Amino acid sequence: MFSRQRFRDGRGRRPGNRQVSCADNGAPAVERRPVWFFDLDDTLHNASHAIIERIDARMTDYVEQHLQVDRAQANHLRLIYWRRYGATLLGLIRHHEIDPHHFLRETHDFDVAALLRFERGLGRLFARLPGRKVLLTNAPRAYADSVLAGIGLHRQIGTRYAIESMRLHGTFRPKPSRAMLRHMLARERASRGVAILVEDNATNLKAARAAGFRTVLVRRRGRPGRSSYVDLHVRSMRDLPRALARLRR
């Protein structure tokens, strides 16, 4: 399914620097090279070091203030909506009709750079990694832009899908929505098998596998159990070139 041939262009040659080959009618043809879709938090950087804690606290503050509930209940709601819908935002829209843009702005408005932890040399590493790189995060766009700039990947990952762009028919459909994931494959003209989702969240990988992605689980500590929907496990972004070689076999 993920043969070497899939990464060659339509004429069987290895592609050069071109991003997408063009059909005769001028429309971009289907992408044959790898198309990497990267999650952001706890994938490209170590958000669990300090950032997730900060976002969680701000989300709890927001729920407490806007829903007029006590701290314990606010924390409970934040968690159950995140578990049930993949993003606290979705539960707040569905059950409390909050303004999504106000919520995203308020909960992510802090100095990200001061809290970042990440592997050095990511820019050079990604420049050498074959294929196109796309960001696919349930985080808001402004926050994602700040993180990418802070970790030195703003030039390497130009195409970015943040939660604001994960809407189908006007409704938010973040990961792990299979419909949204299939939509992303079509939008990026990535045929089944050349798209790779790199992600720390197993639920998202399971949905992505069903939608037609190859899957790479990022787990920096411990040993993940075997899962039918995880093609490979990496501990570091430095493992990606080796992971690609294995996926091509």
Ligand SMILES: [Mg+2]
């Ligand atoms: Mg993540």
